[in-house]
Amino acid sequence: MTEIPGIDLSATPSGDGCAECDAAGGWWVHLRRCTQCGHIGCCDTSPSQHATAHYKATGHPVIRSFEPGESWFWSFPDEGFYESGPQLSDPQCHPEGQPVPGPAGRVPADWRSKIHP
Numbered sequence: 001m002t003e004i005p006g007i008d009l010s011a012t013p014s015g016d017g018c019a020e021c022d023a024a025g026g027w028w029v030h031l032r033r034c035t036q037c038g039h040i041g042c043c044d045t046s047p048s049q050h051a052t053a054h055y056k057a058t059g060h061p062v063i064r065s066f067e068p069g070e071s072w073f074w075s076f077p078d079e080g081f082y083e084s085g086p087q088l089s090d091p092q093c094h095p096e097g098q099p100v101p102g103p104a105g106r107v108p109a110d111w112r113s114k115i116h117p
Contacts, residue, residue, distance in 0.1 A: 006061040006075075009086060011038035013066065016094050017103055018042040020050045027106040029115055031066035031094055034058075035073070035085075040066055040094075045115050046101075052076075067100070068093045 011034075018028045018041050028042030032051035037060060041051030051063055055076045064073045064085070070093070073082040094102075101107045108114065 004062075004086065007035040007086060007088075008037070010089055011036060012089050013038045013091060014040045016040075016098065018046070018048075018050050020053075021046075021048060022103075025106065027101055027103065027108070027111070029101045029111075032063040032074075033066040033088070034060045035062040035064055035088060036060035038089075045117075047114050047116070049116065064088060066093050068096045 013033055019039060021028050021042055026048060028046040030043040032041050032043055034054055039054050041054045042048055044052055061077050062073055062075050071084050073085040101111055
């Protein structure tokens with residue numbers, strides 16, 4: 001297999017939820033996984049947009065969906081969307097029982113008014 005810059009097949013996910021939201025007691029809409037270091041961050045629809053913030057802070061260029069049933073990739077530098085890519089180390093997604101938005105117990109009732117379109 002040809003090595004793809006920004007993808008480390010051995011990097012494992014940092015957890016089951018957004019690292020920064022978990023640390024701060026926050027919540028997210030969807031989760032994204034950095035393919036270089038395994039950092040789990042929240043999507044750009046989420047209030048805090050930690051996946052993009054991680055890219056801006058580290059320069060790690062590629063993320064993959066961390067949602068059950070999704071295997072797409074996104075390249076920040078070229079704004080490229082890819083339906084599939086190499087198989088990353090497990091787990092491939094957050095636990096299937098984890099709600100979206102999540103996590104359970106931290107999502108406000110008026111969450112729809114707090115997201116980014």
